[in-house]
Amino acid sequence: MGDVKARIDELREEIKRHNDLYYTKGKPIVSDAEYDKRLKELKKLEKEHPEYASSDSPTQKVGAPVPVRDKFKKVKHTSPMLSLDSINEEEEFDKFDKTCKKELEVEAIEYLLEPKLDGLSVEIVYEKGEFARASTRGDGLIGEDVTENVKTIKTLPKKLKGDKVPDMLALRGEVMMHISAFQRLNKKQIELGEEPFANPRNAAAGSLRQLDVAITSGRELDVYVYQILAISGKLPDTQKGSVDLIKGLGLKTAPDVRCLNLTDDVIKYHRDMEKRRDSLDYEIDGVVIKVDRVDFQNRLGMRTTSPKWAVAYKFEARKEMTRVDDIAVQVGRTGILTPVALLQPVDVGGVTVSRASLHNMDEVDRLGVMIGDQVRIERAGDVIPKVIEVIKDKRTGAEREFKMPEVCPSCGTKLVKEDVFYRCPAGFACRAQIREAITHFVSKGAFDIEGFSEKTAEQLLENGLIEDVAGIYKLEANDLMTLDGWKQKKTENILNAIEKAKNVTLDRFIYALGIRNVGSHISALLAEKFTSLEKFMQSKEEELMEIKEIGPEIAESITSFFEEKNNRNVIQKLIAHGVKIKKYEKAAGKLEGKKFVFTGTLSAMSRGEAEKRIESMGGEAQSNVTKDTDYVVVGENPGSKATDAQKKDIKILREAEFLKLLSS
Numbered sequence: 001m002g003d004v005k006a007r008i009d010e011l012r013e014e015i016k017r018h019n020d021l022y023y024t025k026g027k028p029i030v031s032d033a034e035y036d037k038r039l040k041e042l043k044k045l046e047k048e049h050p051e052y053a054s055s056d057s058p059t060q061k062v063g064a065p066v067p068v069r070d071k072f073k074k075v076k077h078t079s080p081m082l083s084l085d086s087i088n089e090e091e092e093f094d095k096f097d098k099t100c101k102k103e104l105e106v107e108a109i110e111y112l113l114e115p116k117l118d119g120l121s122v123e124i125v126y127e128k129g130e131f132a133r134a135s136t137r138g139d140g141l142i143g144e145d146v147t148e149n150v151k152t153i154k155t156l157p158k159k160l161k162g163d164k165v166p167d168m169l170a171l172r173g174e175v176m177m178h179i180s181a182f183q184r185l186n187k188k189q190i191e192l193g194e195e196p197f198a199n200p201r202n203a204a205a206g207s208l209r210q211l212d213v214a215i216t217s218g219r220e221l222d223v224y225v226y227q228i229l230a231i232s233g234k235l236p237d238t239q240k241g242s243v244d245l246i247k248g249l250g251l252k253t254a255p256d257v258r259c260l261n262l263t264d265d266v267i268k269y270h271r272d273m274e275k276r277r278d279s280l281d282y283e284i285d286g287v288v289i290k291v292d293r294v295d296f297q298n299r300l301g302m303r304t305t306s307p308k309w310a311v312a313y314k315f316e317a318r319k320e321m322t323r324v325d326d327i328a329v330q331v332g333r334t335g336i337l338t339p340v341a342l343l344q345p346v347d348v349g350g351v352t353v354s355r356a357s358l359h360n361m362d363e364v365d366r367l368g369v370m371i372g373d374q375v376r377i378e379r380a381g382d383v384i385p386k387v388i389e390v391i392k393d394k395r396t397g398a399e400r401e402f403k404m405p406e407v408c409p410s411c412g413t414k415l416v417k418e419d420v421f422y423r424c425p426a427g428f429a430c431r432a433q434i435r436e437a438i439t440h441f442v443s444k445g446a447f448d449i450e451g452f453s454e455k456t457a458e459q460l461l462e463n464g465l466i467e468d469v470a471g472i473y474k475l476e477a478n479d480l481m482t483l484d485g486w487k488q489k490k491t492e493n494i495l496n497a498i499e500k501a502k503n504v505t506l507d508r509f510i511y512a513l514g515i516r517n518v519g520s521h522i523s524a525l526l527a528e529k530f531t532s533l534e535k536f537m538q539s540k541e542e543e544l545m546e547i548k549e550i551g552p553e554i555a556e557s558i559t560s561f562f563e564e565k566n567n568r569n570v571i572q573k574l575i576a577h578g579v580k581i582k583k584y585e586k587a588a589g590k591l592e593g594k595k596f597v598f599t600g601t602l603s604a605m606s607r608g609e610a611e612k613r614i615e616s617m618g619g620e621a622q623s624n625v626t627k628d629t630d631y632v633v634v635g636e637n638p639g640s641k642a643t644d645a646q647k648k649d650i651k652i653l654r655e656a657e658f659l660k661l662l663s664s
């Protein structure tokens with residue numbers, strides 16, 4: 001139970017932080033899809049555990065809290081500005097549709113569809129036909145007064161037209177910036193030596209929330225209206241009726257509005273809009289589906305923060321185009337060199353991407369990528385950003401070919417070619433390899449030293465405080481405190497974490513050594529067979545190959561690792577500094593018959609290793625979530641399998657929980 005509460009707290013904190021970054025600072029660091037995933041998980045947990053309900057939870061509020069240190073006056077909205085539940089898949093729409101029909105006891109429902117404009121939600125109030133005030137959404141109940149700013153938007157009528165103007169009309173719409181205007185603005189920003197905006201949404205937000213109205217006025221903002229929040233007199237019977245009324249009064253309404261009643265047509269509309277997305281001059285990130293009849297809307301009612309009669313059906317992660325500024329080579333733990341494309345930073349679905357792995361020289365050749373090329377990159381759910389193609393038509397002739405260096409960029413040793421890889425053979429004489437070895441040693445599946453990052457390793461090496469992994473156990477507070485950015489608290493935390501991580505099981509110890517080809521699964525098999533470090537260190541190739549999964553290549557990696565005197569020394573030092581090795585308990589059979597699905601990237605081991613680990617414990621890895629799946633293990637940037645698991649009510653394990661399960 002404690003775990004659930006802890007997860008709820010963690011999600012609440014995280015979501016609040018992202019709300020602040022998105023709404024207040026205008027600088028989101030996760031994509032909408034990732035944000036939605038967290039919100040969904042929180043909602044589910046809160047539903048399952050009403051005992052942990054809290055009015056302070058972000059699920060009970062819409063959007064951002066109104067900043068305390070307010071620059072703008074606060075305004076109470078005429079009626080709450082709700083948010084929308086979002087869905088990502090056809091089946092989810094199907095479920096939404098079926099639930100509505102069941103609730104309303106009808107066979108068919110007319111839906112109103114609109115593109116989901118990616119801007120900022122505002123309330124605009126007209127009194128006696130005249131523009132009276134405007135406010136941001138804020139927390140849904142109270143927003144910030146941006147009347148003077150909105151007044152500068154040229155496309156917004158200051159006086160409603162026609163002869164049926166209501167006495168009071170409160171509207172909801174989206175303030176946004178067209179892509180062409182965004183590009184003009186960024187060009188200007190760069191000329192003025194100012195930071196360009198990451199995307200049109202941020203540009204719109206930054207332009208609207210200006211205390212100096214003259215700045216807003218110089219920016220080309222636009223506003224589309226899609227909802228009546230309050231009206232004197234009668235509200236139209238349908239959503240479409242509202243849209244027509246709004247349009248008739250001279251306001252801009254969302255483009256491409258449709259009324260459809262077949263689920264297939266709704267799905268087709270979503271698909272068509274997604275296809276057209278790149279050709280539009282404004283950003284959309286999905287379509288909004290609303291039950292058209294207002295009496296139906298009222299019967300369906302609402303949840304705390306969102307109506308039950310509408311849903312946002314989001315689009316897939318985006319592909320973006322950017323330029324390869326350079327190709328760098330990165331030296332890995334085992335000396336393998338990976339070419340990495342250094343990209344002109346680009347926003348892909350709300351996340352700034354500036355690097356993409358090119359894997360190896362074969363991949364560079366296959367893509368035909370050159371320095372200076374325009375490339376298309378993709379950030380799909382499960383993977384690290386990837387270069388998918390080179391746009392050769394955009395070449396100017398100034399592109400340069402990339403060549404693998406002949407010597408290691410870190411230590412200058414001549415590289416050797418092995419299969420498709422180039423490798424620096426210097427081992428621990430190469431600083432980059434030591435840094436990576438240390439980073440691996442402290443990682444989750446190994447010694448698991450909390451708060452010790454790659455940056456920490458680099459800083460310690462640079463300042464000569466450490467020479468190898470054993471040096472971790474000799475670090476002293478006085479030395480650490482001399483480092484840039486290291487204060488007492490940080491120093492204490494790291495030293496405590498190091499002390500705490502002195503006892504490890506044999507399998508983790510073996511894995512931490514970072515022997516080539518020996519991942520966590522093979523480490524477990526070795527620990528099981530040899531039971532002690534001494535026996536393992538003395539093992540011969542033939543003995544090693546008695547393990548079914550170990551062939552000559554792995555066996556050779558192991559024996560040559562121990563032939564290296566330096567490696568033996570490091571192990572001796574670790575033991576001398578107080579590292580204790582606990583016996584490895586055979587875990588086979590512990591997961592007998594359990595079925596696992598993996599999604600996202602695990603940090604402690606590769607997907608393949610994780611699968612082997614569970615198989616060695618009697619479990620089974622599946623490629624898709626089925627009704628028989630027992631666990632879905634969720635790493636960084638998970639794909640739709642995670643949502644699938646939630647829908648099917650299958651136990652979700654985060655990486656830490658999964659590792660606990662493996663080692664318990």
Ligand code: IVH
Nearest residue numbers: 082083084114115116117121226254288307
């Ligand atoms: S309707 C109760 N329609 O999407 C219905 N919202 O997460 C409230 N949005 O905050 C919203 N285009 O800023 C609606 N055609 C559209 C929209 C739209 C964009 C935004 C809006 C809202 C968010 C929903």
